[in-house]
Amino acid sequence: MTLEEMRKIANGNKASNKVRKKPDDEEHRIQCECIRAFRYKYPNMNHNLFAVPNGGKRNKIIAGKMKAEGALAGVSDLIFLKSNRHYGALLIEVKTPKGRQQQNQKEWERKIIQDGYKYVVIHSAEEMLKEIEAYLIE
Numbered sequence: 001m002t003l004e005e006m007r008k009i010a011n012g013n014k015a016s017n018k019v020r021k022k023p024d025d026e027e028h029r030i031q032c033e034c035i036r037a038f039r040y041k042y043p044n045m046n047h048n049l050f051a052v053p054n055g056g057k058r059n060k061i062i063a064g065k066m067k068a069e070g071a072l073a074g075v076s077d078l079i080f081l082k083s084n085r086h087y088g089a090l091l092i093e094v095k096t097p098k099g100r101q102q103q104n105q106k107e108w109e110r111k112i113i114q115d116g117y118k119y120v121v122i123h124s125a126e127e128m129l130k131e132i133e134a135y136l137i138e
Contacts (some may be wrong), residue, residue, distance in 0.1 A: 074108030
């Protein structure tokens with residue numbers, strides 16, 4: 001028996017009209033995969049790559065506390081705090097394959113590039129590892 005046949009039986013022999021919704025935490029899962037891949041490939045540099053916990057839904061009290069502590073809208077998801085010949089650090093924005101930067105992220109990117117840092121937008125762990133590898137040999 002196929003999965004579709006089982007669904008029809010479960011729905012009283014009606015065709016299933018439900019379309020499975022994509023998980024809304026896809027960006028989170030990509031970022032977790034990026035961290036796992038980095039930690040595996042560069043175990044001696046684990047201290048150099050870290051997340052900036054700016055995203056997510058928060059109530060007004062927590063958001064106010066975070067803002068008072070220095071949280072800034074638009075800051076990249078990950079920071080690779082290691083300089084090379086050209087840059088002081090690599091700032092990494094994680095997006096889903098169809099994801100696009102918000103306006104405040106584009107503005108922060110523009111400012112941080114003007115300050116002499118490298119900024120990239122990645123859509124997968126493989127893409128992030130390629131960017132880091134290129135950054136390390138620059």
